[in-house]
Amino acid sequence: MIEVEHLHKTFEVRQGGLWRRTVRRHEAVRDLSFRVGAGEIVGYLGPNGAGKSTTIKVLTGLLVPDGGEVWVGGLVPWRDRRRHVARLGAVFGQRTTLWWDLPVRDSLDLLRHVYRVPAPRFRENLRAFTELLELGPFLQTPARALSLGQRMRADLAAALLHDPQLLFLDEPTVGLDVVAKERIREFVRHINAERGVTVLLTTHDLGDVERLARRVMIIDHGRLLYDGGLGQLQARYGSARELVVDFEVAPDQADVPGLELLEVQGVRARYAFSGAAAGPIAQVTAAAPVRDLTVREPDIEATVRRIYEGGLLQGALGQGA
Incomplete structure (x- = not known):
């Protein structure tokens, strides 16, 4: 669906005062190459200023690169651009495609004409999206009167009315409560599974990535530093897994050979381990009677934060899946 080869984009940044100015060249994207297959959901991650927005603007046709090749x-x-934009949808968390003073239903009808969606297909998509996104209670409400969660759901419907092959999602759950976030994530999973829509997801909410994407790309200073599975990222750069054990009685000695004891509070003990859980579980249950135990996976947010702060991916280019 997406092929990017040696993409390069530079901007001129003017600096200085009224009488003397200098021009500095900023490389937003440097020698960037990747591919996204049809039907994938890929998380595209990076700190602010990493080059994510520049990449998206090139992929949508808003920017012309200085070098490299791009096919979508x-x-x-x-x-x-005309044929290209007719085949993609986009939802940006801080912007809306709805007409501010019109009811949601009228905005969707106007978009039907913009994208020349046949009336029967429009009615079918509107029915399906109204059900999946629970749009019914606010279809007749002007966009300016919607809550943030309602507006995001309406924007998702608007982006998909014309059956795009590719969907760009930029911060789709920013500012939403837990229930609204999960509703939107479930909808994205549905349109990907049922309609085969390819999704490129940029977000700072790593809960979106954990629940939607199996593959992540990490970019920083305009270069792709990691491209691979989310599980591989956790295994390579994440912290250890944790085994949380509730013993029948508070242990006199909670140490277990081969496991790192992190904490003991009454009957509960926390251990760090790597690899499969079967061995550590067997060791703990053999040491003392156990009431309950839980395996905690590494936190993806903490993993990515460690990567950015510690430069752990420097030199890791091309070492993904």
Whole structure:
């Protein structure tokens, strides 16, 4: 669906005062290459200023790169923009495609005409999205009167009315409560599984990545530093897994050979371990009677934070899946 080869984009940044100014060249994207297959959901991660937005703007045809090649669905975005934009959808958390003073239903109807969606297909998509996203209670409400969660659900419907092959999601759950976030994530999973929509997801909410993407790409200073599975990222750069054990009685000695004891509070003990859980569980249950135990996986947010702060991916280019 997406092919990017040696993409390069530089901006000129003007600095200085009224009488004397200098021009500095900022490389937003440097020699960036990756591919996204049809039907994938890929998390595209990086700190602010890493080059994510520049990449998305090139992929949508809003920017022309200085060098490299880009194909999206076989088209070069900025050369065949009319056909290209007809095949993609986009939802940006801080912007809306709805008309501010119109009821949601009227905005969706206007978009039907913009994208030339046949009336029967429009009605079917509107029915399906109204059910999946629970749009019914606010279809007749002006966009300006919607809550943030309602607006995001309406924007998702608007982005998908014309059956795009590719969906760009930029911070789709920013500012939403837990229930609203899960509703949107479930909808994205549905349109990916049932309609085969390819999704490129940029977000700072790593809960979105954990629940939606099996593959992540991490970019920083305009370069792709990691491209691979989320599990591989955790295994390579994440902290250890944890085994939380509730013993029948508070142990006199909670140490277990081969496990790192992190904490003991009454009958509960926490151990760190790596690899499969079967061995550590067997060791703990053999040491003393156990009431309950839980395996905690490494926190993806903590993993990515360690990567950014510690530069753990420097030199790891090309070592993903």
